[in-house]
Every structure is written in structure tokens, then in C-alpha cells.
Amino acid sequence: LNALNAIEFSTLPLVQAAACLRSLGLLRLLRRVPLRQRRLAVQTMPLPGKRLLPSLHQRPAQDFPQHDPGNPYSVFLLQTLRLDCGLPALPVSLSAYRLPGGLYSNFRPATAYSANATAAALWVLPAEQRGETAPALQARQRPDGSFAAAEEVPQGDLLSTATASFALRRCALPLKYRLADFLRGCFRDDALFAATPSSPVGDLEYTTYGLLAMGGMP
Structure with missing residues (x-):
């Protein structure tokens, strides 16, 4: 805790922040909440960030994903930080990143769909603007249960699968195919998840995505 408190928050890129x-x-939660009460407490924990948030909006563009504070992923990070700190979400406009048919890109002009940009858009857009986007993302699931990062990518990956499936669950849309077989293919003997079924080694990052994908399962 002391080490984290010593970090200069304003110097961190947005993802690390x-x-x-x-x-x-x-x-802080683990230090004060008894074990039996932690599950509920995590869902409502206050974060110590209200005084830090103004600095996020004053950062140079290179601190943001794709060096763009307005793309769906950057907006998702900013909005979830605000909500985590008990602050209301800000109005957003992602029309510059929207493709015909409702899918989204993290780049302008929007020319190619990204699973992660579309999942991020589903999290930050109001419900009335998700109507076309959610079914369009649902249709991109592949028969092995995975989602690929982009249309032309030959193999689905765990990051894209986790974010897409979790976003669809939030929109109350079922998956077309089961996730279980794909997740088993990414699971390794050391209990870590790998990026794809063909990736030989798991790591902590993709294990996080594996757990997120499991949270999106029915």
C-alpha cells in the first residue's frame, strides 16, 4: 500500500492509472473488511481517486490508448474511473468511430471493426444507442466460441473473447456459441490462461481475461 501511495499518479498512462x-x-478494502464480507464490499468499494481525476483530462494525447483520448477504449477507461470514484459519467460521442452497421473502431476515420472498441462502446453508450451495435457484435462470434480482434484476423483470442462476451452479457444478449471449449483450449497445466489455444504459455494478463470470460458465461 505504501508503495502504491508513493507512485506519482499524474505520470502514469491511463491504463496504468x-x-x-x-x-x-x-x-484498503482488504485491510479493513473481514473476509466473509469482502465479496459484497468489493462491489461497492469507494476508490481514493476523486482528487486525482482532474489530472486525467489534462494529459497529453500520447498518454491515451492509440494516442487518442476520444476513442472508445480511452473513453471507457475514463468513464469507468469516474464511476469507480462515485462521480457521474460524462456525455460521450463516438460517432466518428462508428462503422455502418453499428460496429466500432479505435481509429479515425473508422474503416475496420475492432472487437475491443465495440465492446468498450457498449459499456459507455446509453442504452438507446446500443440497439444496432450489440447484435452486430453478437454476430461476430466464431463457431469455436471465440471473438477475433478484427474481421481479417484468422484466430480468435482470449482478450477479444472476454471483452465481447462480457459486454454482450451486460446487454442481456446470449452468445451464439458456447465459450467453454475455447476457454479450455486456452487453459494451461500451470492454471494460467494463454492468449489463444495455440499459444504455448499462459500469463497473468490473459488469466485475467480468462476469468472475465468466465464471468460472461451463462
């Missing part, structure tokens, strides 16, 4: 803030909240 979000991780740092969430880690601070979890550590």
Missing part, C-alpha cells in the same frame, strides 16, 4: 487506482481501493 486505472489499475493503480483500483489496486489502492482493493488493498
Whole structure:
């Protein structure tokens, strides 16, 4: 906890800032909440970030994913940070990143769909703007249960599968295919998840995505 408190928050890129803030909240929670009460407490934990959030909006573009503070992924990070800190979400406009048919890209002009950009858009857009997007993402699931990062990518990956399936669950849309077989294919003997069934080694990052995908299963 002392090490995290010593980090200069304003110097962190946005992804690391979000991780740092969430880690601070979890550590403080673990120090004061009895074990039997932690599951509920995690869902409502206050994060120590209200005083830090203004600095996020003053950062240079290179601190944001794809060096763009307005793309779906950057907006998703900013909005979830605000909500984590008990602040209301800000109005957003992602029309510059929207493709015909409702899918989204993290780049402007939007020319190619991204599973992660579309999943991020589903999290930050109001319900009335998700109507075309959610079914379009649902249709991109592949028969092995996976989602690929982009249309032309030959193999699905765990990051895209986790974010897409979790976003669809939030929209109350069922998956077309079961996730279980794909997840088993990514699971390794050391209890870690790998990026794809053909990736030989698992790691902590993809294990997080594996757990997220499991949270999106019915």
C-alpha cells in the first residue's frame, strides 16, 4: 500500500492509472473488511481517486490508448474511473468511430471493426444507442466460441473473447456459441490462461481475461 501511495499518479498512462487506482481501493478494502464480507464490499468499494481525476483530462494525447483520448477504449477507461470514484459519467460521442452497421473502431476515420472498441462502446453508450451495435457484435462470434480482434484476423483470442462476451452479457444478449471449449483450449497445466489455444504459455494478463470470460458465461 505504501508503495502504491508513493507512485506519482499524474505520470502514469491511463491504463496504468486505472489499475493503480483500483489496486489502492482493493488493498484498503482488504485491510479493513473481514473476509466473509469482502465479496459484497468489493462491489461497492469507494476508490481514493476523486482528487486525482482532474489530472486525467489534462494529459497529453500520447498518454491515451492509440494516442487518442476520444476513442472508445480511452473513453471507457475514463468513464469507468469516474464511476469507480462515485462521480457521474460524462456525455460521450463516438460517432466518428462508428462503422455502418453499428460496429466500432479505435481509429479515425473508422474503416475496420475492432472487437475491443465495440465492446468498450457498449459499456459507455446509453442504452438507446446500443440497439444496432450489440447484435452486430453478437454476430461476430466464431463457431469455436471465440471473438477475433478484427474481421481479417484468422484466430480468435482470449482478450477479444472476454471483452465481447462480457459486454454482450451486460446487454442481456446470449452468445451464439458456447465459450467453454475455447476457454479450455486456452487453459494451461500451470492454471494460467494463454492468449489463444495455440499459444504455448499462459500469463497473468490473459488469466485475467480468462476469468472475465468466465464471468460472461451463462
